[in-house]
Amino acid sequence: MTIPFASFLPMERELGPALREAFDRVFRRSWYVEGAEDEAFERAFAEYLGMRHCVGVGNGLDALMLALKALGIGEGDEVIVPSNTFIATALAVTYVGARVVFVEPDIRTFNIDPARIEGAVTERTKAIMPVHLYGQACDMDPIMEIARRRGLKVVEDCAQAHGATYKGRKVGTFGDAAGFSFYPGKNLGALGDAGAAVTNDDALAEKIRALGNYGSDYKYHHIYKGNNSRLDELQAAFLSVKLPHLDRMNADRRRIAGRYLSGIRNPGVTLPFVRDDCVPVWHIFGVRCEARDALESHLKARGVGTNKHYPIPMHLQECYRDLGYSKGDFPIAEAISATELSLPMYYGMSDEEIECVVEAINTF
Numbered sequence: 001m002t003i004p005f006a007s008f009l010p011m012e013r014e015l016g017p018a019l020r021e022a023f024d025r026v027f028r029r030s031w032y033v034e035g036a037e038d039e040a041f042e043r044a045f046a047e048y049l050g051m052r053h054c055v056g057v058g059n060g061l062d063a064l065m066l067a068l069k070a071l072g073i074g075e076g077d078e079v080i081v082p083s084n085t086f087i088a089t090a091l092a093v094t095y096v097g098a099r100v101v102f103v104e105p106d107i108r109t110f111n112i113d114p115a116r117i118e119g120a121v122t123e124r125t126k127a128i129m130p131v132h133l134y135g136q137a138c139d140m141d142p143i144m145e146i147a148r149r150r151g152l153k154v155v156e157d158c159a160q161a162h163g164a165t166y167k168g169r170k171v172g173t174f175g176d177a178a179g180f181s182f183y184p185g186k187n188l189g190a191l192g193d194a195g196a197a198v199t200n201d202d203a204l205a206e207k208i209r210a211l212g213n214y215g216s217d218y219k220y221h222h223i224y225k226g227n228n229s230r231l232d233e234l235q236a237a238f239l240s241v242k243l244p245h246l247d248r249m250n251a252d253r254r255r256i257a258g259r260y261l262s263g264i265r266n267p268g269v270t271l272p273f274v275r276d277d278c279v280p281v282w283h284i285f286g287v288r289c290e291a292r293d294a295l296e297s298h299l300k301a302r303g304v305g306t307n308k309h310y311p312i313p314m315h316l317q318e319c320y321r322d323l324g325y326s327k328g329d330f331p332i333a334e335a336i337s338a339t340e341l342s343l344p345m346y347y348g349m350s351d352e353e354i355e356c357v358v359e360a361i362n363t364f
């Protein structure tokens with residue numbers, strides 16, 4: 001049996017007809033950017049989260065970057081980001097001209113360790129960007145407490161955690177603003193690139209929208225040197241088809257994760273830790289193994305596809321050489337990079353496929 005790391009097939013089989021219908025609807029209307037579909041999805045997603053505003057943008061990176069920009073963060077400022085995340089979190093900070101300051105994660109949850117944040121705060125620090133990595137919420141209470149006490153903004157990176165909760169409350173609702181990605185592989189994915197920023201602040205929402213639309217408040221009137229980053233009508237229409245299925249599809253990922261957590265028994269493999277105040281949505285099911293590369297080969301030989309999130313930590317990436325870091329500076333991020341292996345995880349994975357993965361790991 002061959003089990004891919006990820007597959008869209010079960011989703012496509014189920015939602016194909018509705019997605020084609022959405023395409024036809026947009027095509028008949030002959031209106032492709034900034035229209036009724038965009039508005040309808042923004043309203044639906046804001047409502048799903050219980051937020052006042054959702055601004056559709058071109059992708060997740062832009063959502064984060066535009067939120068930072070709208071909050072007035074730029075040259076001379078510092079922003080705290082976890083040392084273990086996808087590079088987009090850091091690039092959003094770099095793009096607004098601010099300096100990235102890495103803070104190590106808790107190795108059990110992979111998420112930023114609140115106890116280490118305060119030590120990284122300086123008089124230049126303007127914001128904290130918690131990333132709800134792999135679909136599990138960060139420990140938001142202490143993060144929000146530090147932010148309040150030190151007068152810092154909080155921009156949540158929710159690209160991997162649509163629908164995940166912390167103490168019963170959805171991620172994306174804690175900070176001043178949050179960025180979501182609807183890249184196809186995310187828990188809520190479009191059929192191309194798309195993203196959104198959410199906030200409860202009316203003025204901030206308006207500014208994010210203007211910044212993503214050439215800095216324009218009305219046509220051909222430009223108040224900021226903005227970007228072009230809008231959610232197009234087709235992607236918005238596809239997302240409106242998929243949003244009503246998000247909770248059910250997340251629940252399916254929890255079914256898969258549950259079988260992994262109860263079935264995998266290998267002393268060399270450390271399973272992900274689930275906080276009891278969090279309901280994760282399992283964007284990624286990441287295990288840790290000292291012999292990670294051997295485990296990867298073992299699984300590959302048995303037809304099981306895997307991935308690594310992420311093989312090179314950001315402080316050792318070539319593009320961030322200017323920050324002057326070297327190996328050993330962020331040992332926890334480095335340990336995760338060296339040992340993490342992501343198991344197959346996608347909506348509609350069959351019980352037989354799951355058992356095959358469990359069996360392959362238990363025989364390693």
Ligand SMILES: *Cc1c(COP(=O)(O)O)cnc(C)c1O
Nearest residue numbers: 059060061086088089159181183
């Ligand atoms: C995917 C992702 C992003 C960026 O989203 P894009 O839509 O690809 O720009 C940002 N942060 C994290 C943690 C991600 O996984």
